[in-house]
Amino acid sequence: MTISTRGAGQAPAVLVLEDGRSFRGRAYGAVGETFGEAVFNTGMTGYQETLTDPSYHRQVVVMTAPHVGNTGYNDEDDESAKIWVAGYVVRDPARVPSNWRSRRSLDDELAEQGVVGISGIDTRALTRHLRERGAMRVGIFSGSSLADDAVLLARVKEAPQMKGADLSAEVATKETYVVPAVGEKKFTVAAIDLGIKGMTPALMAERGIEVHVMPATASAEELYAVHPDGVFLSNGPGDPATVDLTVIKEVLARKTPLFGICFGNQILGRALGFGTYKLKYGHRGINQPVQDRTTGKVEVTAHNHGFAVDAPLDKVSDTPFGRAEVSHVCLNDQVVEGLQLLDQPAFSVQYHPEAAAGPHDAAYLFDRFISLMEGQRA
Numbered sequence: 001m002t003i004s005t006r007g008a009g010q011a012p013a014v015l016v017l018e019d020g021r022s023f024r025g026r027a028y029g030a031v032g033e034t035f036g037e038a039v040f041n042t043g044m045t046g047y048q049e050t051l052t053d054p055s056y057h058r059q060v061v062v063m064t065a066p067h068v069g070n071t072g073y074n075d076e077d078d079e080s081a082k083i084w085v086a087g088y089v090v091r092d093p094a095r096v097p098s099n100w101r102s103r104r105s106l107d108d109e110l111a112e113q114g115v116v117g118i119s120g121i122d123t124r125a126l127t128r129h130l131r132e133r134g135a136m137r138v139g140i141f142s143g144s145s146l147a148d149d150a151v152l153l154a155r156v157k158e159a160p161q162m163k164g165a166d167l168s169a170e171v172a173t174k175e176t177y178v179v180p181a182v183g184e185k186k187f188t189v190a191a192i193d194l195g196i197k198g199m200t201p202a203l204m205a206e207r208g209i210e211v212h213v214m215p216a217t218a219s220a221e222e223l224y225a226v227h228p229d230g231v232f233l234s235n236g237p238g239d240p241a242t243v244d245l246t247v248i249k250e251v252l253a254r255k256t257p258l259f260g261i262c263f264g265n266q267i268l269g270r271a272l273g274f275g276t277y278k279l280k281y282g283h284r285g286i287n288q289p290v291q292d293r294t295t296g297k298v299e300v301t302a303h304n305h306g307f308a309v310d311a312p313l314d315k316v317s318d319t320p321f322g323r324a325e326v327s328h329v330c331l332n333d334q335v336v337e338g339l340q341l342l343d344q345p346a347f348s349v350q351y352h353p354e355a356a357a358g359p360h361d362a363a364y365l366f367d368r369f370i371s372l373m374e375g376q377r378a
């Protein structure tokens with residue numbers, strides 16, 4: 001049997017954090033250099049969905065699960081057309097992928113797509129460091145990019161910061177495309193693509209929604225040209241403080257049913273007049289406990305966010321679009337995980353009801369969106 005060691009093989013690699021700490025390991029995926037914001041993800045499964053989530057654009061993802069690549073890489077689970085992570089950090093890569101759907105190894109796929117990674121480092125120590133010091137810039141270097149640590153550190157410090165980064169247009173579709181409803185078409189939704197994942201329109205389509213996925217720069221005229229029953233704001237990379245709120249405010253002013261996920265929650269929050277801020281190290285994983293305060297129920301949810309909305313938990317807020325409240329909260333740290341308007345049909349969550357491979361506790365939120373659209377018609 002051939003054991004795949006393609007791409008990286010055993011070439012030495014080094015990961016250098018902007019505070020000067022470095023970790024030595026072996027190249028994984030493509031050989032070369034890469035820069036980004038170092039963040040850690042605690043999911044034990046779903047790495048293919050993580051890698052292809054456009055919200056990870058410009059982030060170097062550290063996996064806390066010690067063994068990555070076990071199920072290889074298949075042709076079905078991508079959330080978008082390519083791998084978006086800027087770099088990938090694993091402790092112990094699978095030597096032999098094993099799954100009936102696997103078509104190639106994760107290592108080969110990373111190499112094929114030119115994604116530079118590193119393996120064989122103590123990802124627990126790295127995660128503890130990021131947890132104590134916070135997310136920060138990082139570089140991974142292998143092959144001819146290797147140099148003295150001081151030289152590499154200077155290059156890491158030249159890389160752009162995540163705070164202030166305006167990235168949606170870099171990942172979003174350039175042209176509108178339509179995801180048809182499965183079965184009878186009941187609703188039309190205009191989805192603003194800020195970095196949308198494929199599972200989101202798929203789950204709407206399954207519920208009889210025809211989804212028009214539009215560029216991040218779509219105007220209100222373009223949105224309303226399809227006569228939407230509702231508007232959707234997607235997830236996406238970057239700092240929500242950089243987003244132009246004109247279109248969202250217009251949608252709110254027209255009282256069109258509105259649903260936002262993650263980045264969509266942050267920009268709905270900003271349109272309502274709340275601030276957003278950068279969390280110390282963010283939430284990235286698939287077992288985050290969130291309470292739906294409208295029902296009291298706790299759900300286990302998938303997260304990928306580094307920013308959060310700054311809204312009061314203990315009172316209803318007056319906004320230019322009526323009263324708003326925090327509908328969901330993370331039980332680990334009380335971070336705002338959802339918003340809802342009380343005087344018009346608009347709500348959003350900071351986490352991922354579309355999560356693939358799961359968990360699926362939050363899928364009810366798509367039905368809540370449908371109820372709002374039904375309510376508006378009645």
Ligand SMILES: NC(=O)CC[C@H](N)C(=O)O
Pocket residue numbers: 055234235236237238239240261262263264304305306307308
């Ligand atoms: N998944 C997302 O939409 C992420 C939103 C934003 N870029 C953040 O890091 O908080």
